[in-house]
Amino acid sequence: MTSARILVLVVVAVFATASWALAIPLKRYQCINSICVLEPLSFTSNGTSLAICEMTCGNGSLWPKPTQATVSSFVRSIQVKEIPLMITFLDHTNYATKATECTEVSTELHLAIKATITTADERLGLGTNESYSLVVDVSKSPPIVITAVSIYGYRHALTTLSQLIEYDEITHTMQIVEAATIHDKPVFPHRGLTLDTSRNYYSVASIKRILDGMALNKLNTFHWHLTDTHSFPLEIIGEPRLTTYGAYSARQIYSQADIRSLVRYAKLRGIRVIPELDAPAHVGAGWQWGPTADLGELVVCYDHSPWEAACVEPPCGQLNPTNANIYPILQTIYSEYHALFDSDVIHMGGDEVHFGCWNMSKAVTDNMPKRDAKAFIDLWGNFQKKARGLVHDISPESKLMLWTSELTKSANIQQYLNPSEYIIQVWDVIGSNASASLARLGYQVVLSNYDAWYLDCGFGNWLSKGTSWCDPVKSWPTIYSVNMFAGMTPDLHQFVLGGEVALWSEMADENSADLKLWPRTAAAAERLWSNPNSSWKDALPRLRRQRSRLVQLGIRADAMQPQWCQDHPRRCGLLG
Numbered sequence: 001m002t003s004a005r006i007l008v009l010v011v012v013a014v015f016a017t018a019s020w021a022l023a024i025p026l027k028r029y030q031c032i033n034s035i036c037v038l039e040p041l042s043f044t045s046n047g048t049s050l051a052i053c054e055m056t057c058g059n060g061s062l063w064p065k066p067t068q069a070t071v072s073s074f075v076r077s078i079q080v081k082e083i084p085l086m087i088t089f090l091d092h093t094n095y096a097t098k099a100t101e102c103t104e105v106s107t108e109l110h111l112a113i114k115a116t117i118t119t120a121d122e123r124l125g126l127g128t129n130e131s132y133s134l135v136v137d138v139s140k141s142p143p144i145v146i147t148a149v150s151i152y153g154y155r156h157a158l159t160t161l162s163q164l165i166e167y168d169e170i171t172h173t174m175q176i177v178e179a180a181t182i183h184d185k186p187v188f189p190h191r192g193l194t195l196d197t198s199r200n201y202y203s204v205a206s207i208k209r210i211l212d213g214m215a216l217n218k219l220n221t222f223h224w225h226l227t228d229t230h231s232f233p234l235e236i237i238g239e240p241r242l243t244t245y246g247a248y249s250a251r252q253i254y255s256q257a258d259i260r261s262l263v264r265y266a267k268l269r270g271i272r273v274i275p276e277l278d279a280p281a282h283v284g285a286g287w288q289w290g291p292t293a294d295l296g297e298l299v300v301c302y303d304h305s306p307w308e309a310a311c312v313e314p315p316c317g318q319l320n321p322t323n324a325n326i327y328p329i330l331q332t333i334y335s336e337y338h339a340l341f342d343s344d345v346i347h348m349g350g351d352e353v354h355f356g357c358w359n360m361s362k363a364v365t366d367n368m369p370k371r372d373a374k375a376f377i378d379l380w381g382n383f384q385k386k387a388r389g390l391v392h393d394i395s396p397e398s399k400l401m402l403w404t405s406e407l408t409k410s411a412n413i414q415q416y417l418n419p420s421e422y423i424i425q426v427w428d429v430i431g432s433n434a435s436a437s438l439a440r441l442g443y444q445v446v447l448s449n450y451d452a453w454y455l456d457c458g459f460g461n462w463l464s465k466g467t468s469w470c471d472p473v474k475s476w477p478t479i480y481s482v483n484m485f486a487g488m489t490p491d492l493h494q495f496v497l498g499g500e501v502a503l504w505s506e507m508a509d510e511n512s513a514d515l516k517l518w519p520r521t522a523a524a525a526e527r528l529w530s531n532p533n534s535s536w537k538d539a540l541p542r543l544r545r546q547r548s549r550l551v552q553l554g555i556r557a558d559a560m561q562p563q564w565c566q567d568h569p570r571r572c573g574l575l576g
Helices: 050-056 151-162 204-216 241-246 256-267 326-341 355-359 373-394 434-440 476-480 490-495 513-517 520-530 536-552 563-567
Strands: 029-032 035-038 068-071 075-077 083-089 095-099 113-117 132-137 144-148 165-168 173-177 179-184 190-196 221-225 272-276 345-347 399-403 422-426 444-447 496-503
Touching: 029 050, 035 050, 050 075, 050 165, 050 173, 050 536, 113 151, 132 151, 144 151, 151 179, 151 204, 190 204, 190 520, 204 221, 204 256, 204 513, 204 520, 204 536, 221 496, 256 272, 256 326, 272 326, 272 345, 326 345, 326 373, 355 373, 373 399, 422 434, 434 444, 434 490, 476 520, 476 536, 490 496, 496 513, 496 520, 513 520, 520 536
Parallel strands: 083 113, 113 144, 190 221, 190 496, 221 272, 345 399, 399 422, 422 444, 444 496
Antiparallel strands: 029 035, 068 179, 075 173, 083 095, 132 144, 132 179, 165 173
């Protein structure tokens, strides 16, 4: 990372016409009243390609929207085969390198980048400064100047720069805006995506593709829901039986080498990986070997039938908090998580605990003097205290993260969860004002409201012929329009760290993830980066261009409109 070998990737689409094809003139556009207007079809008319027009017209095509940006309406053809890169670290030895891999064009203008970065510190967490300044002036040498506090801010600047360079299919050249001044920083430090790879397995390659899309949208947190009742697909060296009993197959396992590779791949793209070990509920496969090992029932209710009596979906399973043998195993997992992920946050899951499961399990109730709701809350809360102690023994500085649940309600949370130690991920509906209630008690929150940011909703029900429990589909305008401070007074805004969209994988896997994630996750990314006051209607042309960039990266992002609407900007009147 300290070598700062970051490429400015400009994807060039070259369109060839077969000799027998009809001669069709290229579409040309003029910027009129801040709108790209299609010129009448002609082989000789003036105008630019749509990509160049949208880059320089009106609000431009930058995504996510920068804090402050001034972009010239004029462009220059450039030579991008080699881009000299002069970097100065104010707290580190100076060195120079260069970015390559771009397409050569015939022009006298050669790009060069001068960058000044305050610190070479590679740590990435909630306190990382991701701000940057980017100045483009093709009349000066060097024509591009970047200033950033961290290497991650510098990387964001390069992402923005790549969006100020487009291929013009009319002139067959790469073109850059003649001038631009951008000062930018994120509104929220936690900008993420939750991915469930337990219910259905995702290959390492498919996860890397998701990370590529996240990096293009300046998302910085990959929340990895690794385990659930369905499978335990990762290698734990200190307790291999978890994987032996929990993996779907020998091919569907994340080795520790795989995990290190993904963590490094993510970090090079400005993304930290937060691992989740969901507990005490959502635990089953991988833990069922306790009795045969003379350790007692580590997990109860596993694969209970009928499942409705013991969990929210099959297969059921919850840890047995009264069995002391679970805690050394948890300690082993947390220790290996800490070594593998190098994260400032550990997610402990903690939602959808089913008291009926514990209540029907003699291995649990034999150790409980009472069996009322308060007794089960105490059982749960005391488990969480023990688990918290295990994590802090290994990593005292780590923040802990939990989903909202019965334990995080106002009547219970302060008894078990210290607000200085916990971040609460809120998946309740926006109208519940759960975030505001938690903030008033001093808890930092991350928003993942299921009625806005759950990406698996609306695709049917995998257990019946009915609709999904969280219908309808969350459209990108719905995702984009989320009020991050709903129900909060201004003094509580400081407790909102950001948010995550979530893709739960009962009905998703690596073959359908691209379509379900993109471009909707990009809509959330702009909400989290700049939290704009403008509407989704204003964002549409820029998001449409960003969707094209995702496709150019090899990500099969869902279509947003008929191509006719893209070819005729502002002609498809928006409703609502």
